[in-house]
Amino acid sequence: MLMMMRATIAASSSSLKVGYGSRSSTSRLRLRGMLPCLLHSSSAVVVFFDNYLALFHSRASKSTEPRNTQQHQRGKITDVEDALNMFDEMLQRRPLPSVFPFNQILTELAKMKHYSAVISMNNQMVVSGIRPDVYTLAIIINCFCHLNQMEFGLSVLGNFFKLGFEPNVTTCNTLINGFILQNRVAEAATLFNKILDSGNCKPNVVTFGTLVKGLCAKGNNTAAIQLLKKMGEGACKPNIVIYNTIIDSLCKDTLVADALNLFSEMTSKGIAPDVMTYTSLVHGVCKLHDWKEATRLLNEMVSKHIFPNVYTFNVLVDTFCKEGMVQEARSVVEMMIQRDIEPSTITYRSLMDGYCLRGEMDKAK
DNA sequence: CTAGGGTTAG
Known part of the structure; x- marks a missing residue:
């Protein structure tokens, strides 16, 4: 059973495709000017990974030590394989561990998007006599939602009552998010109103x-901003996530001026921007070919000790590649490696597209 | 230990 699951997970790694983009030539000199501000900004090696994965995800990739040795020494999980091994081992332990460490493993696997694995593992747990708790059920609902199986997600609600739990805000939020993932914003709103009426749990931030996020996904920035304004009047004040969501949505529509307005609004309210805010803005101005503004933003974030991470760098790599400047894209990748930020498959996909584009351009000559 | 935000491509 577990062997089959392993094979499925191993096979599910994404396949690579190569695409060709269309091109327009622009002022490359100024685009190139984005690089120095990054090169000179290295005040310290930044800890780009927060501790949300710390329990299982150490930065073991940098070590040359074999993974298994590490795992046995520290009892930490570094990847899917380790998670599954630990899960097996825990199921065989007597007495059985509590549901808590199982939840931890399921959480990590869900973060790695192995949703169906999480669901089958949960079934195994139940068979082995481990009682799910509120956390487990929320994890399962979330997995069903991400698998586009909202109906199953909703049916888990039945288990709550069977087990004597009451759904909480997190449960409701998970379901609302599930509807939104399926673009069923109306149903999401209905559920939201039901929560309000029932009085069992209050909506939170x-x-x-x-x-x-749902409104933005529908392309309704105006409604999203209206909701933001309403929040400003109510008890539940908007936070950085709300601002970032809207700022990103505006940037995707290249409404950078509006995005910058929200940006100053949030800072004036004492909400400090973070790396996500700046990544969205940089992305927005790159789309507009405004290299000068991109450089300004990069300088500004670094001056605030907010350092570009893999997302930010990927935006830059992709931008350079789309401009046909593969050399510059490569030097960004070099920069990433120097800073201990591992380039991702997305980085390399952009690079590959960049090289394909170069090939096309050379052929055209 | 559970829920919302930023990167590529088709």
């Missing part, structure tokens, strides 16, 4: 954030 995450609830609002989920709705804002």
